[in-house]
Amino acid sequence: MAYTYDSENIFAKILRGEIPNKTVLETEHTLAFLDIQPQAPTHILVIPKGPYVCFDHFAQEASEPEITDYVRAIGEICKAEGLEENGFRLIANAGREGVQDVPHLHVHILAGRVLGPMLARAK
Numbered sequence: 001m002a003y004t005y006d007s008e009n010i011f012a013k014i015l016r017g018e019i020p021n022k023t024v025l026e027t028e029h030t031l032a033f034l035d036i037q038p039q040a041p042t043h044i045l046v047i048p049k050g051p052y053v054c055f056d057h058f059a060q061e062a063s064e065p066e067i068t069d070y071v072r073a074i075g076e077i078c079k080a081e082g083l084e085e086n087g088f089r090l091i092a093n094a095g096r097e098g099v100q101d102v103p104h105l106h107v108h109i110l111a112g113r114v115l116g117p118m119l120a121r122a123k
Helices: 010-015 055-061 064-080
Strands: 023-026 030-034 042-048 089-091 107-111
Touching: 010 030, 010 042, 023 064, 030 064, 042 064, 055 064, 064 107
Parallel strands: none
Antiparallel strands: 023 030, 030 042, 042 107, 089 107
């Protein structure tokens, strides 16, 4: 599938410095910041600095250094936040049916309380 990146999405604007954020970690290829509408006591968004729409786009087109940096940044954040002991959830939505709100790859790191089942149970 071909992906078209929208350079006017909110995360692109954050990366350009047009919108402020509360940075948790910044590396060569990754930016992590606090979610402005947290859904858990810990709610951190982690985005690659490159123009990737979703995880499969990133996996197919990102360079090895970008992929390594992104994955290691997530691990570094989890360690720094002390999330290993009680656990956490990573969420990456993709596309319309995946309910992706911003068309720039991002992972939500959620922790700090019991988060319940991942999806509502089918009836």
